[in-house]
Amino acid sequence: MKNSRLHSAWTPWIFLAPFLLSFTAFIGWPAVRSLMLAFEQTFGPRTTAFVGLTNFRFMLHDPFFWTAVGNTVLFTVAAVVTQIPAALGLALLLNRADLRGRRLFRVIFFAPSIVGLAFVAIIYSIMLEKRTGFINSSLHALLPAWDPDFPWLEHYVMPSLILAVLWLSAGFYMVYFLAALQNVPGELLDAANIDGASPWQRFRHVTLPEIRPVLNIILLLVVTGSFQLFELPYLLYNETNGNGPDNQALTIVTYLYQTGFRSGDLGYASAIGWLLTLVLVGLALLQRRLTQKEEL
Amino acid sequence: MSPAPARRLLRPTTLLIYLLLGFFALLTLLPFVWMICAAVKTKEDFFTSQFLPRGPGFLGIAWDHLTLHQFVRLFRDLPVPRALLNSIFFASVGSVLATLFCAMGGYGLSKFQFTGRQALTTAILGTVVLPGALLLVPRFETLYHLGLVDRYLGIFLPALAPAFGLYLFRQAMLNSVPADILESARIDGCGEIRIFFQIVLPIVRPMISAYLIISFIALWNDYITPQIMLQSPERQPLSVVIFSLKGLYADDYSLMLAGTLVSIAPVMLLFFLLQREFISGLTSGAVKG
Numbered sequence: 001m002k003n004s005r006l007h008s009a010w011t012p013w014i015f016l017a018p019f020l021l022s023f024t025a026f027i028g029w030p031a032v033r034s035l036m037l038a039f040e041q042t043f044g045p046r047t048t049a050f051v052g053l054t055n056f057r058f059m060l061h062d063p064f065f066w067t068a069v070g071n072t073v074l075f076t077v078a079a080v081v082t083q084i085p086a087a088l089g090l091a092l093l094l095n096r097a098d099l100r101g102r103r104l105f106r107v108i109f110f111a112p113s114i115v116g117l118a119f120v121a122i123i124y125s126i127m128l129e130k131r132t133g134f135i136n137s138s139l140h141a142l143l144p145a146w147d148p149d150f151p152w153l154e155h156y157v158m159p160s161l162i163l164a165v166l167w168l169s170a171g172f173y174m175v176y177f178l179a180a181l182q183n184v185p186g187e188l189l190d191a192a193n194i195d196g197a198s199p200w201q202r203f204r205h206v207t208l209p210e211i212r213p214v215l216n217i218i219l220l221l222v223v224t225g226s227f228q229l230f231e232l233p234y235l236l237y238n239e240t241n242g243n244g245p246d247n248q249a250l251t252i253v254t255y256l257y258q259t260g261f262r263s264g265d266l267g268y269a270s271a272i273g274w275l276l277t278l279v280l281v282g283l284a285l286l287q288r289r290l291t292q293k294e295e296l
Numbered sequence: 297m298s299p300a301p302a303r304r305l306l307r308p309t310t311l312l313i314y315l316l317l318g319f320f321a322l323l324t325l326l327p328f329v330w331m332i333c334a335a336v337k338t339k340e341d342f343f344t345s346q347f348l349p350r351g352p353g354f355l356g357i358a359w360d361h362l363t364l365h366q367f368v369r370l371f372r373d374l375p376v377p378r379a380l381l382n383s384i385f386f387a388s389v390g391s392v393l394a395t396l397f398c399a400m401g402g403y404g405l406s407k408f409q410f411t412g413r414q415a416l417t418t419a420i421l422g423t424v425v426l427p428g429a430l431l432l433v434p435r436f437e438t439l440y441h442l443g444l445v446d447r448y449l450g451i452f453l454p455a456l457a458p459a460f461g462l463y464l465f466r467q468a469m470l471n472s473v474p475a476d477i478l479e480s481a482r483i484d485g486c487g488e489i490r491i492f493f494q495i496v497l498p499i500v501r502p503m504i505s506a507y508l509i510i511s512f513i514a515l516w517n518d519y520i521t522p523q524i525m526l527q528s529p530e531r532q533p534l535s536v537v538i539f540s541l542k543g544l545y546a547d548d549y550s551l552m553l554a555g556t557l558v559s560i561a562p563v564m565l566l567f568f569l570l571q572r573e574f575i576s577g578l579t580s581g582a583v584k585g
Contacts, residue, residue, distance in 0.1 A: 006482040012408035015492065016416075019401030023457035025442075027423050030434035037434070093317055098310065107571050108321045111328070114567045116517025118539040119556045123327055125542065126334075126549050132343055134330050141346075167327065179579040228427050231520060235539065253429045260433045261524070273430030280425050 037270035048267075055271035065272065067247050068255040071158075075251065076226035078162045083222055086170040088215075091177035092203075106178065109171030121235035124164040128152040153236065157248035161233055173218050180214035181207065216291050224280050228253050252276055335554035336362045342550045366554035376555065378530055379537035383516055383559075385448075386533055390455045391512040395504060397456050402465025403496055407473060417466070424459045429520075436524060446527040455515060461507055464577065468503040469496065506577020509570050513563050534559040 041051045059065050090109055094102050115123075127134040130149045139146040152160045184207055192202045208215075230253035234242035241262060242254040252272065260269030333347040341349040341361055351358020370376040405417055435454055436445070444450035473496055481491050497504065519535040526532055538555040545551055567574060 006479060007408070007488060009410065011488050012404040012410050012413075014488070015400040015404035015408075019397040019404075019457050019462060021457075022397065022453055023420065023459075025438055026435050026454035027426075027431060027457060027459070028419075029438060030431040031423060031426055033434035033437070034430050090320060093313055093320075096310075096313065099313070103571075105317050105321060106575070107568065108324055110571070110575065111564065111567070112324060114513055114563055115560055116519065116535055116563075118517070118519040118535040119560055122539065122542060122552050122556050123331060126553065127327060127330070134327075134346065137346060167324065171324065175575050176579055224425070228429075230427075230429055235519070238542075253427055256427070257429050257432070260429070266433050269433060270430065273427050276427055277425055277430070280427075284425070 034270040034273060037266050038274045039271075040267045042264075042266040051267070055268050056275065058268065059271065059275065064247070064250065064255060065252075068250045068252045071248065072227055072229060072251045074158060075161060075229055076223055078158060079165060079226040080219065080222055082162055082166050083170055083173060084215075084218065086166060087173035087218070088177050090170060090174045091181055094174075094178055095181040106171075106175065109174055111171065112168050113172035115168070117231040118235055120164055120168055121232060121238075124160070125153065125236055128160050128163075130154070154245055157233075157244050160236070161229070161249070164232060164236075165229075173222070176214055176218055177211065180211040184210040212291075216287060220284060220287055223283060227276065227280060227283075230254050230257065331553045331557055334550050335366055335557045336364065337550050338363055338365065339548055339550055366551050367558070369551060370555055370558060374541075374555075375530065375537060376534070376558065379532060379534045380558070382531060383533040383535070384562075386451055386522075387512045387516040390452050390515045391508050393452065394456050394458060394461060394511045394515075395507045398458065398461035398465045398507065399497065399500065399504065400492070401457075401462045402467075402469055403473075403492060405462070406466045406469040407475065407478060407496075420459050421463055424463075432520070432524060439525060445525060446531065448531065450525045451522055454521070455511075455518075458511065461511060464507060464580065465500065465503060467580065468500045473499050502573060503577060503580070505570060505573045506580075509566060509574045510577055512566065516563050 038055060039050060039052060040048045041054065042048045094105055096102075112120075128136075130136060130151060133152070135152065136146070136148050136150050139150075140148040150156075188206050188210070189202055192206050197205070229251045230242075233244060233249040233251055234254050234257065237244040237249045240249075241258055243250050253276070256269050256272045256276070259265045259272065330347065334342055337345070337349060338361065349358045349361045350356055351361065353359040405413065439445050439450045439454075442450075444453070477495060478491060481495055486495075516533075517535060518533075519539065522531075522533050523536050526536075529537075534555075538552070538559050541548070541552045541555055
């Protein structure tokens with residue numbers, strides 16, 4: 001077999017070399033290093049000691065860590081129940097053969113996801129201001145009962161984040177749903193139509209099973225992405241290093257970042273990161289098991 | 297092609313769908329419209345009007361109140377021109393090199409048989425689950441040892457090996473580059489480098505343009521990496537410089553939004569021009585077909 005090849009054994013490695021060099025130095029090695037750090041106690045670069053599972057044990061009794069976990073889980077649940085229906089709903093609206101201007105709508109809905117998080121933080125920190133903010137004054141103009149001093153950022157931290165992230169990413173996930181919907185065989189829908197199925201029945205029994213694989217991928221993307229929520233709350237509440245009022249904006253990754261870069265406790269930061277990684281891998285495997293069962 | 301009767305029957309639903317789509321499109325666009333209006337207002341007018349200041353002019357708008365003053369301040373009084381150049385530099389050099397490295401790597405992984413190929417693929421793609429912030433600290437350490445902290449190179453090098461990019465090119469090449477073309481080119485005595493640049497790259501051209509924009513926009517928008525890895529203010533890109541206005545000019549909303557507009561406009565333009573490639577590149581990994 002080996003001799004029948006026309007290229008030398010080195011050829012693939014020559015093509016892989018530039019990628020692998022950068023990858024090893026800035027992703028591979030840092031990953032290994034952070035795993036080592038997770039079992040060490042570090043305060044500054046010079047003083048390190050192997051401490052076994054101490055960092056992980058400390059996490060169990062660290063109230064800030066659990067606040068961060070609570071906020072992150074709450075955000076994730078809210079993100080799933082808002083973003084997925086919004087993205088799928090928009091895709092269903094756009095997925096009509098006779099629709100004019102579909103590409104224009106697709107571009108419009110997708111456009112917010114081009115905006116960088118630093119800029120989203122600027123836009124939403126101003127739009128969500130009390131009284132002078134665009135959102136409160138618009139709502140007050142439409143519904144006079146709406147309080148123009150509604151304290152979005154000061155008190156309703158989660159709704160503020162959900163609102164910004166919904167604007168930011170509904171269109172992003174929509175394009176995946178739209179691509180999947182366009183692959184649903186038209187004959188299946190026509191057949192269901194002829195059999196007298198209602199639009200809901202057609203969606204439930206024809207469309208949904210067909211787009212199931214993509215729905216599963218999006219679900220995984222939304223969950224793992226939401227678990228890593230960091231830059232947006234960190235920047236929206238950057239005067240308090242991402243804590244927000246009563247630590248309501250503190251997420252797991254924000255806490256990791258604070259412990260690593262603010263307190264210099266690299267060991268604890270790495271332990272938090274690796275625990276999060278394990279949870280994410282666990283969720284991905286769990287979902288794979290569940291979807292395989294569904295298919296059987 | 298005689299949809300006339302069918303279309304008439306569909307009308308109420310179709311109309312409702314257009315109304316819904318128009319409503320959601322309006323909601324999506326409002327923040328942009330509001331931002332553009334805010335950017336051409338004075339600091340005082342910002343608080344007295346939602347969009348454009350009212351006045352006796354055409355359409356009831358005080359056109360003479362509108363001003364480009366905020367842009368003048370950004371480009372004359374603030375380090376925005378330099379930051380703009382920095383962003384263009386990072387994003388263009390970084391995305392070209394990342395695309396090249398990913399295309400080469402994807403080719404190496406997908407079109408050759410070698411021991412450990414599967415393990416290598418799994419190891420690289422497996423890193424996508426690692427939270428980005430986890431790698432920041434050891435990466436800073438590595439850059440420190442290499443003497444690359446506060447150097448442009450320290451921003452580029454870590455951005456050149458995105459696992460997602462490698463995955464996209466690996467998929468594209470598995471699906472669309474036939475092995476027998478490569479073999480017959482080799483039989484004809486074509487060199488490996490020439491095969492890659494003259495045969496393989498042209499086949500995956502749509503993925504190249506897609507990934508160029510995807511990584512350009514990602515690098516342009518990156519805030520955390522330059523914020524940590526660069527210390528000199530004159531090296532910072534737009535994301536860091538414009539966000540710093542929030543702390544420096546706390547109530548100068550028109551200035552901040554004008555800065556945001558300046559920062560968003562170039563990538564928006566790029567996206568509008570190349571949206572088809574961009575979206576198909578993104579979705580090609582997840583949706584087969």
